[in-house]
Amino acid sequence: MTNLIKFTKMHGAGNDYIYVNTLIHHIEHPEEIAIKWSAPHTGIGSDGLVLIGKSSIADFSMRIFNADGSEAMMCGNASRCIGKYLYDNSLTKKTDISLETLSGIKHLKLTVLEGKVSKVTVDMDSPKLKEVYFDGKSGQMINHEITVNGQTFKATAISMGNPHLVIYVDDINQIELPVIGPILENHPLFPGRINVEFAQKLSENKVRMRVWERGSGITMACGTGACATAVAGSITGMTGRDVEIIMDGGNLNILWDEKTDKVYMTGDAVTVFEGEIPL
Numbered sequence: 001m002t003n004l005i006k007f008t009k010m011h012g013a014g015n016d017y018i019y020v021n022t023l024i025h026h027i028e029h030p031e032e033i034a035i036k037w038s039a040p041h042t043g044i045g046s047d048g049l050v051l052i053g054k055s056s057i058a059d060f061s062m063r064i065f066n067a068d069g070s071e072a073m074m075c076g077n078a079s080r081c082i083g084k085y086l087y088d089n090s091l092t093k094k095t096d097i098s099l100e101t102l103s104g105i106k107h108l109k110l111t112v113l114e115g116k117v118s119k120v121t122v123d124m125d126s127p128k129l130k131e132v133y134f135d136g137k138s139g140q141m142i143n144h145e146i147t148v149n150g151q152t153f154k155a156t157a158i159s160m161g162n163p164h165l166v167i168y169v170d171d172i173n174q175i176e177l178p179v180i181g182p183i184l185e186n187h188p189l190f191p192g193r194i195n196v197e198f199a200q201k202l203s204e205n206k207v208r209m210r211v212w213e214r215g216s217g218i219t220m221a222c223g224t225g226a227c228a229t230a231v232a233g234s235i236t237g238m239t240g241r242d243v244e245i246i247m248d249g250g251n252l253n254i255l256w257d258e259k260t261d262k263v264y265m266t267g268d269a270v271t272v273f274e275g276e277i278p279l
Protein backbone atom coordinates (compact mmCIF):
# COMPACT_ATOMS: atom_id res chain seq x y z
CA MET A 1 0.00 0.00 0.00
CA THR A 2 1.35 3.50 -0.83
CA ASN A 3 2.23 5.56 2.21
CA LEU A 4 0.77 9.03 1.58
CA ILE A 5 2.42 11.86 3.51
CA LYS A 6 0.47 15.03 4.28
CA PHE A 7 2.57 18.15 3.80
CA THR A 8 2.11 21.92 3.87
CA LYS A 9 3.98 24.26 1.59
CA MET A 10 4.75 27.52 3.40
CA HIS A 11 6.96 30.53 2.85
CA GLY A 12 8.46 33.33 4.88
CA ALA A 13 9.46 36.33 2.75
CA GLY A 14 9.46 33.95 -0.23
CA ASN A 15 11.82 31.37 1.34
CA ASP A 16 9.71 28.25 0.73
CA TYR A 17 9.86 24.90 2.47
CA ILE A 18 7.79 21.72 2.65
CA TYR A 19 6.56 21.17 6.22
CA VAL A 20 5.73 17.74 7.62
CA ASN A 21 4.27 17.08 11.05
CA THR A 22 6.31 14.13 12.33
CA LEU A 23 3.82 13.61 15.16
CA ILE A 24 1.69 12.10 12.37
CA HIS A 25 4.19 10.95 9.74
CA HIS A 26 7.60 9.49 10.42
CA ILE A 27 10.14 10.43 7.74
CA GLU A 28 12.85 7.79 7.73
CA HIS A 29 15.44 9.37 5.41
CA PRO A 30 14.83 13.13 5.42
CA GLU A 31 18.12 13.83 3.57
CA GLU A 32 16.89 11.86 0.54
CA ILE A 33 13.31 13.10 0.75
CA ALA A 34 14.49 16.73 0.88
CA ILE A 35 16.33 16.28 -2.44
CA LYS A 36 13.43 14.43 -4.08
CA TRP A 37 10.59 16.72 -2.97
CA SER A 38 12.49 20.00 -3.36
CA ALA A 39 13.16 19.35 -7.07
CA PRO A 40 11.12 21.93 -9.05
CA HIS A 41 10.26 19.72 -12.04
CA THR A 42 9.97 16.25 -10.58
CA GLY A 43 9.03 17.02 -6.96
CA ILE A 44 6.93 19.62 -5.12
CA GLY A 45 9.57 22.33 -5.56
CA SER A 46 11.02 24.16 -2.57
CA ASP A 47 14.15 25.44 -0.85
CA GLY A 48 14.11 22.36 1.39
CA LEU A 49 12.25 20.22 3.89
CA VAL A 50 11.26 21.10 7.47
CA LEU A 51 10.22 18.52 10.04
CA ILE A 52 8.06 19.61 12.97
CA GLY A 53 8.32 17.30 15.96
CA LYS A 54 7.88 16.87 19.67
CA SER A 55 10.55 17.90 22.16
CA SER A 56 11.41 16.98 25.74
CA ILE A 57 13.01 20.38 26.40
CA ALA A 58 10.75 22.80 24.48
CA ASP A 59 7.15 22.98 23.21
CA PHE A 60 8.09 21.57 19.78
CA SER A 61 11.17 20.88 17.67
CA MET A 62 12.36 21.78 14.18
CA ARG A 63 14.73 19.99 11.81
CA ILE A 64 15.66 21.70 8.55
CA PHE A 65 17.13 20.11 5.42
CA ASN A 66 18.42 22.14 2.49
CA ALA A 67 17.43 21.26 -1.09
CA ASP A 68 20.69 19.29 -1.46
CA GLY A 69 19.75 17.12 1.54
CA SER A 70 22.25 18.65 3.99
CA GLU A 71 20.89 19.33 7.46
CA ALA A 72 21.22 22.88 8.81
CA MET A 73 21.34 23.91 12.45
CA MET A 74 18.85 26.75 12.18
CA CYS A 75 16.40 28.44 9.83
CA GLY A 76 14.88 31.82 10.64
CA ASN A 77 12.11 31.81 8.05
CA ALA A 78 11.09 28.23 8.88
CA SER A 79 10.91 29.01 12.60
CA ARG A 80 8.29 31.70 11.89
CA CYS A 81 6.35 29.36 9.59
CA ILE A 82 6.36 26.65 12.27
CA GLY A 83 4.76 29.14 14.68
CA LYS A 84 1.98 29.70 12.16
CA TYR A 85 1.61 25.99 11.40
CA LEU A 86 1.27 25.06 15.08
CA TYR A 87 -1.25 27.77 15.94
CA ASP A 88 -3.35 27.72 12.77
CA ASN A 89 -3.63 23.91 12.92
CA SER A 90 -4.60 24.04 16.63
CA LEU A 91 -1.53 22.09 17.77
CA THR A 92 -1.13 24.80 20.40
CA LYS A 93 -3.16 27.66 21.82
CA LYS A 94 0.00 29.43 22.99
CA THR A 95 1.19 32.61 21.34
CA ASP A 96 4.61 32.27 23.01
CA ILE A 97 6.22 29.06 21.81
CA SER A 98 9.61 27.51 22.52
CA LEU A 99 11.21 25.63 19.65
CA GLU A 100 14.09 23.18 19.95
CA THR A 101 16.60 23.46 17.09
CA LEU A 102 20.09 22.06 16.57
CA SER A 103 21.38 25.49 17.57
CA GLY A 104 19.42 25.67 20.83
CA ILE A 105 15.94 26.67 21.94
CA LYS A 106 14.39 29.65 20.12
CA HIS A 107 11.38 31.61 21.38
CA LEU A 108 8.58 32.63 19.03
CA LYS A 109 6.01 35.38 19.66
CA LEU A 110 2.97 35.09 17.43
CA THR A 111 0.77 37.95 16.23
CA VAL A 112 -2.74 36.64 15.60
CA LEU A 113 -5.24 38.40 13.32
CA GLU A 114 -8.77 37.03 12.96
CA GLY A 115 -7.74 33.66 14.39
CA LYS A 116 -4.68 33.16 12.15
CA VAL A 117 -1.02 34.01 12.65
CA SER A 118 -0.03 36.98 10.48
CA LYS A 119 3.50 37.57 11.69
CA VAL A 120 6.03 36.16 14.14
CA THR A 121 8.92 37.60 16.12
CA VAL A 122 11.72 35.17 16.89
CA ASP A 123 14.32 35.64 19.60
CA MET A 124 17.32 34.50 17.56
CA ASP A 125 19.72 34.66 20.49
CA SER A 126 23.13 36.37 20.36
CA PRO A 127 25.21 36.49 17.21
CA LYS A 128 28.58 34.75 17.46
CA LEU A 129 31.65 36.25 15.86
CA LYS A 130 34.25 33.90 17.23
CA GLU A 131 32.75 30.57 16.32
CA VAL A 132 35.20 28.18 14.70
CA TYR A 133 33.74 27.61 11.29
CA PHE A 134 36.34 29.11 9.03
CA ASP A 135 39.93 28.24 8.35
CA GLY A 136 39.99 25.72 11.22
CA LYS A 137 41.01 28.59 13.51
CA SER A 138 39.06 30.60 16.00
CA GLY A 139 38.97 34.36 15.75
CA GLN A 140 36.89 37.03 14.16
CA MET A 141 36.54 37.77 10.49
CA ILE A 142 35.45 41.39 10.15
CA ASN A 143 35.90 43.23 6.86
CA HIS A 144 38.32 40.48 5.85
CA GLU A 145 39.52 40.79 2.25
CA ILE A 146 38.57 37.85 0.03
CA THR A 147 39.33 37.81 -3.69
CA VAL A 148 37.02 35.93 -6.06
CA ASN A 149 37.34 35.99 -9.85
CA GLY A 150 39.64 39.00 -9.64
CA GLN A 151 37.22 40.98 -7.44
CA THR A 152 38.19 41.75 -3.83
CA PHE A 153 35.40 41.95 -1.24
CA LYS A 154 35.35 42.91 2.43
CA ALA A 155 33.62 40.04 4.18
CA THR A 156 32.33 39.60 7.72
CA ALA A 157 31.60 36.12 9.13
CA ILE A 158 28.81 35.76 11.67
CA SER A 159 27.04 32.76 13.14
CA MET A 160 23.33 33.04 13.85
CA GLY A 161 23.25 29.36 14.80
CA ASN A 162 24.42 28.71 11.23
CA PRO A 163 27.33 30.34 9.41
CA HIS A 164 27.05 33.46 7.24
CA LEU A 165 29.47 35.54 5.21
CA VAL A 166 28.15 39.07 4.76
CA ILE A 167 29.59 41.38 2.12
CA TYR A 168 28.51 45.01 1.86
CA VAL A 169 28.93 46.45 -1.64
CA ASP A 170 28.17 49.82 -3.27
CA ASP A 171 25.88 48.38 -5.96
CA ILE A 172 24.28 44.99 -5.41
CA ASN A 173 23.09 44.90 -9.04
CA GLN A 174 26.70 44.52 -10.15
CA ILE A 175 27.09 41.23 -8.25
CA GLU A 176 26.85 38.04 -10.30
CA LEU A 177 25.37 36.00 -7.48
CA PRO A 178 24.98 32.71 -9.44
CA VAL A 179 28.72 32.84 -10.21
CA ILE A 180 30.21 34.28 -7.01
CA GLY A 181 27.78 32.65 -4.55
CA PRO A 182 28.87 29.02 -5.08
CA ILE A 183 32.57 29.97 -5.11
CA LEU A 184 32.27 31.63 -1.70
CA GLU A 185 29.98 28.88 -0.34
CA ASN A 186 32.73 26.37 -1.09
CA HIS A 187 35.75 28.60 -0.38
CA PRO A 188 38.61 26.72 1.38
CA LEU A 189 38.33 29.17 4.29
CA PHE A 190 35.00 27.52 5.16
CA PRO A 191 35.41 23.74 5.38
CA GLY A 192 31.75 23.40 6.50
CA ARG A 193 30.58 25.63 3.61
CA ILE A 194 28.83 28.93 4.30
CA ASN A 195 25.73 30.99 3.48
CA VAL A 196 26.60 34.13 1.51
CA GLU A 197 24.83 37.48 1.71
CA PHE A 198 25.52 40.50 -0.51
CA ALA A 199 24.15 43.69 0.97
CA GLN A 200 23.81 47.32 -0.05
CA LYS A 201 23.14 50.06 2.47
CA LEU A 202 20.13 52.15 1.42
CA SER A 203 20.03 54.21 4.61
CA GLU A 204 21.00 53.93 8.27
CA ASN A 205 18.13 51.49 8.83
CA LYS A 206 17.39 50.00 5.41
CA VAL A 207 19.49 47.42 3.59
CA ARG A 208 18.94 45.62 0.29
CA MET A 209 20.21 42.04 0.53
CA ARG A 210 20.49 39.03 -1.78
CA VAL A 211 21.45 35.57 -0.61
CA TRP A 212 23.19 32.47 -1.87
CA GLU A 213 22.27 29.77 0.63
CA ARG A 214 24.49 26.88 1.48
CA GLY A 215 22.79 23.77 0.14
CA SER A 216 19.97 25.56 -1.69
CA GLY A 217 21.55 28.24 -3.91
CA ILE A 218 19.77 31.53 -4.55
CA THR A 219 16.66 31.82 -2.39
CA MET A 220 14.19 34.70 -2.18
CA ALA A 221 15.10 35.37 1.47
CA CYS A 222 17.02 34.05 4.44
CA GLY A 223 16.01 34.80 8.03
CA THR A 224 19.31 33.96 9.71
CA GLY A 225 21.03 35.73 6.78
CA ALA A 226 18.96 38.87 7.38
CA CYS A 227 20.00 38.80 11.06
CA ALA A 228 23.68 38.31 10.12
CA THR A 229 23.42 41.18 7.61
CA ALA A 230 22.01 43.54 10.25
CA VAL A 231 24.69 42.54 12.77
CA ALA A 232 27.48 42.89 10.19
CA GLY A 233 26.07 46.30 9.19
CA SER A 234 26.11 47.44 12.78
CA ILE A 235 29.59 46.19 13.72
CA THR A 236 31.18 47.64 10.59
CA GLY A 237 29.48 51.01 11.16
CA MET A 238 27.29 50.77 8.05
CA THR A 239 23.92 50.72 9.84
CA GLY A 240 22.20 51.08 13.19
CA ARG A 241 20.96 48.13 15.25
CA ASP A 242 17.33 48.31 14.09
CA VAL A 243 17.25 47.55 10.39
CA GLU A 244 14.78 46.59 7.69
CA ILE A 245 16.30 44.00 5.36
CA ILE A 246 14.79 44.08 1.87
CA MET A 247 15.21 40.78 0.01
CA ASP A 248 13.94 39.46 -3.33
CA GLY A 249 10.87 37.84 -1.72
CA GLY A 250 10.01 40.26 1.09
CA ASN A 251 11.26 42.26 4.04
CA LEU A 252 12.28 41.38 7.58
CA ASN A 253 12.74 43.68 10.55
CA ILE A 254 15.82 42.93 12.57
CA LEU A 255 16.62 44.41 15.95
CA TRP A 256 19.94 43.70 17.65
CA ASP A 257 19.16 44.65 21.23
CA GLU A 258 21.99 46.54 22.88
CA LYS A 259 21.10 45.52 26.47
CA THR A 260 20.64 41.77 25.98
CA ASP A 261 22.85 41.28 22.86
CA LYS A 262 19.94 39.27 21.40
CA VAL A 263 18.73 39.54 17.82
CA TYR A 264 14.98 39.75 17.22
CA MET A 265 13.60 38.93 13.78
CA THR A 266 10.05 39.90 12.79
CA GLY A 267 8.31 38.94 9.58
CA ASP A 268 5.50 37.16 7.82
CA ALA A 269 4.64 33.48 7.61
CA VAL A 270 2.38 32.29 4.80
CA THR A 271 0.63 29.01 4.04
CA VAL A 272 0.68 28.36 0.29
CA PHE A 273 -1.12 25.01 -0.01
CA GLU A 274 -1.52 21.59 1.54
CA GLY A 275 -1.13 18.29 -0.24
CA GLU A 276 -0.33 14.60 -0.06
CA ILE A 277 2.62 12.88 -1.66
CA PRO A 278 3.66 9.23 -1.73
CA LEU A 279 6.77 8.41 0.26
Ligand SMILES: N[C@@H](CCC[C@H](N)C(=O)O)C(=O)O
Binding pocket: 015, 064, 066, 071, 072, 073, 074, 075, 076, 077, 078, 162, 163, 195, 213, 214, 215, 216, 219, 221, 222, 223, 224, 225
Ligand atom coordinates in the same frame (compact mmCIF):
# COMPACT_ATOMS: atom_id res chain seq x y z
N1 LIG B 1 16.74 29.91 4.82
C1 LIG B 1 17.19 29.79 6.12
C2 LIG B 1 18.48 29.10 6.43
C3 LIG B 1 18.49 27.65 5.94
C4 LIG B 1 19.76 26.88 6.25
C5 LIG B 1 20.99 27.37 5.52
N2 LIG B 1 20.90 27.19 4.10
C6 LIG B 1 22.23 26.62 6.08
O1 LIG B 1 22.68 25.64 5.48
O2 LIG B 1 22.74 27.04 7.12
C7 LIG B 1 16.81 30.93 7.04
O3 LIG B 1 15.75 31.53 6.79
O4 LIG B 1 17.49 31.19 8.02
